[in-house]
Amino acid sequence: MHPIVKLLSQRIALGLLLILATSALIFAGTQILPGDVAQSILGQSATPEALANLREELGLNEPALSRYFDWLFGALHGDLGTALTNGKDIASSMAGRLGNTLFLAFWAAIIAVPLALILGLVAARYAGRWPDKLISGVTLATISLPEFVVGYIVMYILAVNYRLFPSTAVIYDSMSLWEKLNAIALPVIVLVLVVLAHMMRMTRAAILNVMQSAYIETAELKGLKPSAIISRHAFPNAIAPVVNVVMLNLAYLVVGVVVVEVVFVYPGIGQYLVDHVSKRDVPVVQACGLVFAAVYIGLNILADVVSILTNPRLRHPK
Amino acid sequence: MNDELKYLAGRAAQGRVSRRAFMGRAAALGISAGMAGNMLASAVSAQGAVKGGTLRIGSVGGESTNSLDPALAASQVPYHNLHQFGETLVEVKADGSIGHRLAESVESTPDAKTWMFKMRSGVEFHNGKTVTAEDAMRTMERHSNDDAQSGALGIMRGIESMKVDGDVFSVTLSTPNADLPYLLADYHLQIQPDGGFDDPGAGIGAGAYMLEANEPGARHLWKKNPNYWDDSRGHVDEVEILVINDATARMAALQSGQVHIVNRVDPKVAQLLGRSPGVQVVNVGGPGHYVFIMHCDTEPFANNDLRMALKLAINRQEMVDKILNGYGTVGNDFPINAAYPLFDDSIPQREYDPAAAAEYYKKSGHDGSPIVLRVADGAFPGAVEAAQLYQQSAAAAGIPLEIKREPNDGYWSDVWNVQPFCASYWGGRPVQDQMYSTAYLSTADWNDTRFNNAHFDELLLSARAELDLGKRKGIYSEMAHIMRDEGGLICPMFNDYVDGLSDKIQGWEEDGTGELMGGRASQVCWLA
Numbered sequence: 001m002h003p004i005v006k007l008l009s010q011r012i013a014l015g016l017l018l019i020l021a022t023s024a025l026i027f028a029g030t031q032i033l034p035g036d037v038a039q040s041i042l043g044q045s046a047t048p049e050a051l052a053n054l055r056e057e058l059g060l061n062e063p064a065l066s067r068y069f070d071w072l073f074g075a076l077h078g079d080l081g082t083a084l085t086n087g088k089d090i091a092s093s094m095a096g097r098l099g100n101t102l103f104l105a106f107w108a109a110i111i112a113v114p115l116a117l118i119l120g121l122v123a124a125r126y127a128g129r130w131p132d133k134l135i136s137g138v139t140l141a142t143i144s145l146p147e148f149v150v151g152y153i154v155m156y157i158l159a160v161n162y163r164l165f166p167s168t169a170v171i172y173d174s175m176s177l178w179e180k181l182n183a184i185a186l187p188v189i190v191l192v193l194v195v196l197a198h199m200m201r202m203t204r205a206a207i208l209n210v211m212q213s214a215y216i217e218t219a220e221l222k223g224l225k226p227s228a229i230i231s232r233h234a235f236p237n238a239i240a241p242v243v244n245v246v247m248l249n250l251a252y253l254v255v256g257v258v259v260v261e262v263v264f265v266y267p268g269i270g271q272y273l274v275d276h277v278s279k280r281d282v283p284v285v286q287a288c289g290l291v292f293a294a295v296y297i298g299l300n301i302l303a304d305v306v307s308i309l310t311n312p313r314l315r316h317p318k
Numbered sequence: 319m320n321d322e323l324k325y326l327a328g329r330a331a332q333g334r335v336s337r338r339a340f341m342g343r344a345a346a347l348g349i350s351a352g353m354a355g356n357m358l359a360s361a362v363s364a365q366g367a368v369k370g371g372t373l374r375i376g377s378v379g380g381e382s383t384n385s386l387d388p389a390l391a392a393s394q395v396p397y398h399n400l401h402q403f404g405e406t407l408v409e410v411k412a413d414g415s416i417g418h419r420l421a422e423s424v425e426s427t428p429d430a431k432t433w434m435f436k437m438r439s440g441v442e443f444h445n446g447k448t449v450t451a452e453d454a455m456r457t458m459e460r461h462s463n464d465d466a467q468s469g470a471l472g473i474m475r476g477i478e479s480m481k482v483d484g485d486v487f488s489v490t491l492s493t494p495n496a497d498l499p500y501l502l503a504d505y506h507l508q509i510q511p512d513g514g515f516d517d518p519g520a521g522i523g524a525g526a527y528m529l530e531a532n533e534p535g536a537r538h539l540w541k542k543n544p545n546y547w548d549d550s551r552g553h554v555d556e557v558e559i560l561v562i563n564d565a566t567a568r569m570a571a572l573q574s575g576q577v578h579i580v581n582r583v584d585p586k587v588a589q590l591l592g593r594s595p596g597v598q599v600v601n602v603g604g605p606g607h608y609v610f611i612m613h614c615d616t617e618p619f620a621n622n623d624l625r626m627a628l629k630l631a632i633n634r635q636e637m638v639d640k641i642l643n644g645y646g647t648v649g650n651d652f653p654i655n656a657a658y659p660l661f662d663d664s665i666p667q668r669e670y671d672p673a674a675a676a677e678y679y680k681k682s683g684h685d686g687s688p689i690v691l692r693v694a695d696g697a698f699p700g701a702v703e704a705a706q707l708y709q710q711s712a713a714a715a716g717i718p719l720e721i722k723r724e725p726n727d728g729y730w731s732d733v734w735n736v737q738p739f740c741a742s743y744w745g746g747r748p749v750q751d752q753m754y755s756t757a758y759l760s761t762a763d764w765n766d767t768r769f770n771n772a773h774f775d776e777l778l779l780s781a782r783a784e785l786d787l788g789k790r791k792g793i794y795s796e797m798a799h800i801m802r803d804e805g806g807l808i809c810p811m812f813n814d815y816v817d818g819l820s821d822k823i824q825g826w827e828e829d830g831t832g833e834l835m836g837g838r839a840s841q842v843c844w845l846a
């Protein structure tokens with residue numbers, strides 16, 4: 001077997017194992033919450049008989065291990081159960097929400113990733129001079145502010161003062177793509193500002209690191225222009241660390257946007273999770289946890305795969 | 319008639335002058351409030367509502383777990399949704415009288431035990447079915463059912479039997495209750511086809527707007543019901559309710575023109591918001607109030623002298639000024655204010671009096687150990703600050719209060735109605751009887767002051783059976799006096815409903831039955 005295929009399959013198998021382990025952790029975590037599910041459904045009106053009946057109905061009297069495998073078996077077949085609070089099928093209610101979150105993340109990433117790379121390259125090219133300082137200063141400022149503050153500032157300037165974009169990002173199916181993009185303009189801007197600095201700094205650092213190498217010196221001595229050195233020689237060798245950071249930020253765009261979703265009233269999965277956590281709707285929390293874990297691990301596998309593929313030593317073994 | 323007043327009425331009808339300003343001007347010109355109100359109403363109808371457009375409401379209190387089942391509504395967004403598609407038998411009007419909706423007339427037997435609701439004919443549900451007395455009865459049956467988990471279950475408990483006779487739906491109570499129409503005006507009791515037994519969350523009722531899109535926790539879109547029976551309501555083509563739980567985002571949505579109406583304007587920013595262009599802040603006194611409650615059966619609060627000392631040691635006006643920023647009125651240690659029908663406004667206002675408080679405190683013989691007051695941020699907005707103000711005003715009377723801050727999580731299960739002295743709030747009820755029965759009758763589940771006064775209970779029950787309004791008012795006044803002088807309730811303030819409006823909204827009226835004109839804003843108002 002080609003060593004790359006072997007490496008890749010190892011990675012993927014490891015990722016799957018990791019998801020399995022996470023599922024066990026999520027399940028265990030929701031089990032050790034104080035009070036059981038029946039108690040939290042019935043709340044104040046809980047009588048001992050009602051509790052016993054509901055426990056029976058929900059299968060809570062089964063041992064935890066068999067409940068875990070039932071849940072896992074269902075999840076593997078796409079059945080995440082039904083929400084306790086409104087009795088709806090979790091998989092279908094979550095699908096729409098997840099779709100919205102991915103839509104927002106996609107457009108934020110489409111803007112943020114190239115922008116971060118370009119800014120990183122520019123900053124590296126002019127390291128220590130004013131373009132570098134300007135880019136670093138601005139991006140560090142936007143990452144240092146909490147997201148909701150960035151959100152409010154952007155909202156105040158662009159929505160209230162200039163009325164360029166709507167201040168709430170409500171989207172629904174009957175909207176055209178253009179209307180949707182207009183609606184999500186502000187959250188996209190905020191997310192871009194929030195994730196930009198990390199990726200930009202990493203790109204800059206990785207390239208400057210490579211620039212110390214002997215072969216860059218050779219290229220310089222050959223008389224190549226600095227921009228050519230960066231794009232032809234330095235950047236390909238800096239891809240691996242950059243991709244890792246990009247993937248981390250992409251994962252963040254999916255699983256970490258709760259605050260932005262709340263501020264802009266975006267109907268994404270973060271909002272969905274928060275609503276159900278406050279109602280102790282355990283099946284939904286478990287399902288969201290599983291999806292978040294899968295997204296995180298999946299993107300990290302992707303990062304590994306890309307860095308393996310970009311490494312010539314692995315691509316062309318002796 | 320005075321020309322100035324005519325001009326003003328026209329302006330007020332267009333929404334250029336607030337109703338309150340108009341009424342004030344009319345009073346200054348020596349016109350009675352009733353007459354001024356009539357003038358305004360005729361000016362409004364002369365002006366004519368503009369039809370069409372999409373009215374957008376930004377509301378707090380919506381979650382992805384919300385359902386359209388009227389029984390389950392507990393927060394603001396479901397409350398507003400119900401007012402779009404639903405219609406009740408009767409409603410409580412802004413002036414506190416009963417308005418007839420699906421019931422064309424309401425009568426009772428002289429003992430107030432049996433009530434007859436004659437159904438309006440020719441009204442259709444959104445699904446084309448005709449609204450019948452049978453539907454009304456089935457609706458009440460569903461809400462009486464434990465399984466429905468209805469927020470109106472407590473109201474239904476007093477019903478002994480119900481029957482339908484042609485187009486008359488009649489209710490017989492186990493004990494007389496002169497307030498029954500007020501109880502059946504509860505927003506949960508929207509009449510649904512077959513009582514909603516088939517599909518309670520379908521959003522089908524007989525109201526002005528029909529369901530177009532339902533995305534809980536995000537948005538709800540309602541379209542004008544072409545067959546709506548009442549021409550004087552439902553002026554816009556569409557009503558969109560956007561869930562905006564974040565207060566800053568909600569205000570920004572109003573300022574940026576994305577929504578026309580928002581609820582729950584934070585009193586702290588209300589004045590700032592009102593100064594921004596194209597935006598108006600409207601506030602109206604409601605029955606909601608913020609309270610400190612003592613258990614009358616637990617030492618040291620079992621001693622009425624100590625309770626009186628604590629009541630005299632709170633500075634009510636300071637609370638209204640600093641906690642509500644003026645968007646409220648002072649309380650008088652009983653849970654009723656002018657928002658209730660049959661309120662007696664001649665009861666003397668209790669003032670902050672450190673000298674008298676010190677005297678009562680001395681008389682109570684309390685050992686001087688600090689009195690523990692439990693609060694949490696979630697008890698009411700500004701509860702912790704209010705407790706600190708209270709601590710200072712009490713210290714001036716020589717009464718030591720110790721503030722114990724509790725976590726929000728579990729406050730309503732572990733502290734409220736459990737600990738002897740804590741902060742709390744009440745949203746109020748439509749009528750005095752219901753407020754007293756919910757929390758101050760000695761047998762009430764939520765008797766959170768452990769108030770046990772046989773004479774008070776007797777008065778409450780006798781008022782229920784009293785159809786003579788003058789006599790009932792007298793009974794309620796006597797009860798208020800008992801509550802004020804002997805109860806465990808320290809009621810420093812009644813909070814206003816504070817809503818924000820865009821200048822596109824016309825036809826807004828002062829209505830203290832709830833936020834957004836008791837939920838009726840989208841039916842009564844129109845877009846300029």
